[in-house]
Amino acid sequence: MIAKQQNSAGGKTVCAIAARWTACALMALCLAAGSSLPARASAWTEGAKTMLFMRVDFSDMVGEPITVAAAQTLIGTDTNNFYIQNSYNKTSIAVTVTPTVLRMPQTAAYYGAGNHSLLLADARAAAKAEGYDTANYNLDLVAFNRISGFSWAGLASVGGKGAWLNGYFGLREAGHEVGHNYGLFHANLWQTTDNSVIGAGSSLDYGDPYDMMGGYNTTSAHHFNSWFKSKLVLPESKPLPAAAPIGFSSRTRFHPVACAL
Numbered sequence: 001m002i003a004k005q006q007n008s009a010g011g012k013t014v015c016a017i018a019a020r021w022t023a024c025a026l027m028a029l030c031l032a033a034g035s036s037l038p039a040r041a042s043a044w045t046e047g048a049k050t051m052l053f054m055r056v057d058f059s060d061m062v063g064e065p066i067t068v069a070a071a072q073t074l075i076g077t078d079t080n081n082f083y084i085q086n087s088y089n090k091t092s093i094a095v096t097v098t099p100t101v102l103r104m105p106q107t108a109a110y111y112g113a114g115n116h117s118l119l120l121a122d123a124r125a126a127a128k129a130e131g132y133d134t135a136n137y138n139l140d141l142v143a144f145n146r147i148s149g150f151s152w153a154g155l156a157s158v159g160g161k162g163a164w165l166n167g168y169f170g171l172r173e174a175g176h177e178v179g180h181n182y183g184l185f186h187a188n189l190w191q192t193t194d195n196s197v198i199g200a201g202s203s204l205d206y207g208d209p210y211d212m213m214g215g216y217n218t219t220s221a222h223h224f225n226s227w228f229k230s231k232l233v234l235p236e237s238k239p240l241p242a243a244a245p246i247g248f249s250s251r252t253r254f255h256p257v258a259c260a261l
């Protein structure tokens with residue numbers, strides 16, 4: 001079972017979040033992306049951001065994928081609050097939702113045959129024709145009802161603009177994909193063969209259950225780990241929790257109590 005896939009769009013690596021979330025589905029197909037460092041604190045990761053949320057449908061899949069109000073809540077409230085908290089108020093996301101559902105020029109079946117990059121390009125063109133030019137936004141996202149041809153629930157450029165939500169419109173998906181946009185890769189687990197903490201083993205992609213960039217039923221309580229946070233915001237603006245317990249991930253990290261499952 002393929003949990004996610006890695007592709008290239010516009011010269012950027014894109015990572016998908018799995019449509020299904022079982023341990024056996026976790027695969028390490030995205031590890032190659034780790035050859036590049038995640039984002040460092042920068043103008044890209046800090047400051048007030050804007051996002052264009054593009055709602056689209058297709059001639060063979062007609063209908064509103066998500067209401068304007070729900071999209072505003074998903075990004076403007078839930079995702080925004082998550083990033084404010086995880087950045088110690090260093091970044092935020094204001095969303096503009098396309099008021100009409102944008103009809104794509106190709107069918108859902110056509111896009112689902114590996115043409116996700118074209119889908120994003122067509123959504124941007126349709127939004128621009130309606131007066132919503134993505135050039136005026138830091139981030140953008142195309143949302144559509146589930147296309148079975150895509151094996152993922154969400155997809156995103158890493159360290160750049162562009163995200164897809166394939167019928168899954170929760171913070172788990174949006175928060176994760178926007179994390180990729182900010183430059184984060186997956187939160188892995190060092191899975192040892194002897195059940196020790198530092199023994200021989202392998203890196204399990206998505207394996208950290210406490211992190212939004214892992215692959216489990218994450219919520220607003222599943223903050224980015226401290227190392228990820230240090231990549232997003234300047235160190236001096238990153239107070240470490242004074243008495244937080246050490247999580248039992250094999251990586252050195254700190255978990256606020258609220259992160260416990």
Ligand SMILES: [Zn+2]
Pocket residue numbers: 015016017176180186
């Ligand atoms: Zn991902």
